[in-house]
Amino acid sequence: MANLLNGPQTLGNGRGFWIAATLFLVVALAYPTFTDPYDVGNTAYFLCWIFMALGLSLMWGYNGMLSFCQTFFFGLGGYGYGVIEVNLGAGHGGAMASLIAAVAVAGAAAALLGYFLIYGRISGMFFGIVTFAVTLALAFFLNQTAGPEWHIGLARLNGFNGMQGMTPLALPWFGHDIDLEGTAFYYFVLVLLVVTYLLLRVLVNSRFGNVLVAIREDPLRAELLGYDIRKYSLITFVIGSALGGLSGVLYCSWGQFISPSSIGLPAAAMPVVWVAFSGRSDLTASLAGTLLLLFGFQAITIYSEQLALILMGVLLAGTVLLAPNGLVVSSVNGLVRRRTRRRAVLTPSLQR
C-alpha cells in the first residue's frame, strides 16, 4: 500500500517532496511549543476546513464532479454532531461516538443524494446547479427553525441564531476521557489530517484512482473499458462528502456552535474558491492552497469582511482566467517545465 503514496495522480512524488513534507510536519508538531494558545486554537480552526477541501479535490479534481454541496454535508456533520452529542451526552466516549455517527449521517445522505444524481446521469454543469440548490434549501430550512417546536430530542435547532450547547470532543482513554480542547484538539486534528491526506494519496494512485481520472477525462471511454462508472463516482461522492461532514463535526466541536450561515451563501462558494485557486487536480496543492487562503482570508477579515469576500471573488475570477488548473498546480508545472527545458538545452544529445 505504501508504494501507492507516490504515483501519476499526485504532483509531489520525489525524495525532495517527502523531505519537505516531513519538515513541514515537524514544524507543525512543534508549533504549540513556540506559539501562544490563541494562535494554536486559531490554526486548529483552519485545519478543520481542510478536510472538505480535500474531499472536493477528490470529487471535482479527480473525478470531474463539481459538487456545490460541501457545506450541505458540513452542516449535516455539524448539526448531526450537535444533535447526537446533546442527546447522548459527552461522557463515556459519547462525543467520539457522536463524531463517528455524524460523519456516517453525512455519508449516508451523500449516498442517497449521489445515487439519484449519478444514477440519474446528471453531470457537468447540472451537477453543480442541483447540488447548489440542495445546499441552499438546507440553509433556508434551518434558518426558519428558531421556534421551540424545532428540536430533535433535547437538542434545539435554534434557526438563524445557530445551535449551541454541545460539548467538545473527548478521546476515551482507559476509563477516563481526555478533553480535546486547545492544544490537544490541535494535535487531534493534525493527526486526522495527516492520516486522511495519506489515505487519499493511496486512493488516487491506486487502480481505483486510475478509473477516477479516466472518468474525468472521458466517461464514455471509461465505461467502454468495462467500468461501471456510476459506481465509482458514487463511492467518490460519498467519500468526498463525508469529509465535508467531518469538517463540520470538527468545526462544531471547536466552537461549540453552528448556524445556517455556515451552509448557505457565501459559505457554500468557499470550498470551490479554495480548491479552484489551489489546483483541484492535486491533493497537496488543494491542502496547501486552502490553508494559505484561510490564513489570508482571516487576516483581511479583521479589517473588513466585505473586502475579504470581494478579494475571494477576484481571486476566483483571476484563477479561472489566468491559471485554469489552479495557481499552485500551474506554478509547480511551470517550474518542472522550465527545469526540463534547461536540462534539454544542457544535454541535447541525451534527449534525442
Add this chain to the structure above:
Amino acid sequence: MGTLLDVRGISKSFGGLFAVAEVDLAIGEREIHCLIGPNGAGKSTLFKLIIGTYAPSAGTVLFGGADVTRLPAFSRVARGMSIKMQTPSVFRALPVRQNLRIALQHHVQPHQALGEEERLIALLGLASDADKPAGELSHGQQQWLEIGMALALHPRLLLLDEPTAGLSPDETFRTGQLIQRLNAEGATVLVVEHDMTFVRQIATSVTVLHLGRVFARGTIEEIIAHPGVEEIYLGAAHDA
C-alpha cells in the same frame, strides 16, 4: 464454428426516423466481418446498439448465446466485447502508458500488467512517446492507441469503427496486418470501413448497409460484383 454475435431484427428510431431498421447480423466465431455502406447508412448506430450505448427500439442482441439486449455497455465489455469508436477517444491529458494501464488493470493481475503494458507499447510502436500525454500524439497514433486499449481487454469480439480513418496507406496496411494477427490469435472482428482495398485485405465476409437496412451480404468478391452496391455508393455521392 458457432455464432458469437447474433443480432436479430434490431431497429433504432430517432423521433420516427429509423437509423437502423430490422437488421439481422450473425457473426461466427473467429470471423473477420466488414460492415460497409455510404454515409448515414446506420453503421455507427448499429455499432452502438451492439455495444450498448444505445438502447434498441426493437430487436435483440445475443452474444455468446446469451441475450445481452438489456445489459449496460460496461457489462457487455466485461463479457468480452471491445470497441474502438469512430472518432479517436483516448484519455487526452493522461500519459500513453496510463491509458493502456487503465484498459489493462480491469482484468490483468497487477504483477502481469507491467509486462503486458510494455508488450502493447512495443506492438503499437509508441515506445518513444509512452510518457507523453495521449492528446499530444498524432491523429494516427491516437487511433492506434485506442485500438491498443481495445486490444488490452483481450476481447472475444472486437468492434472497430473506421480504424484506418486518417491513416497513411502504409499505416492502413499495418493496421490490417494487426487485425489479421489478432484474428489468428482467436479474436472475432467486426469492422466498419470505407477503404475497399483495406476491406479486401482483411475481410472474409461483408455486409452492406443502406438507409438503415441490410442491402447485400456475401464475400468481398460477391459484393464487388453486386451491381447495386456501386449504385448506392455513387448515388450517395451524387446526392451529396
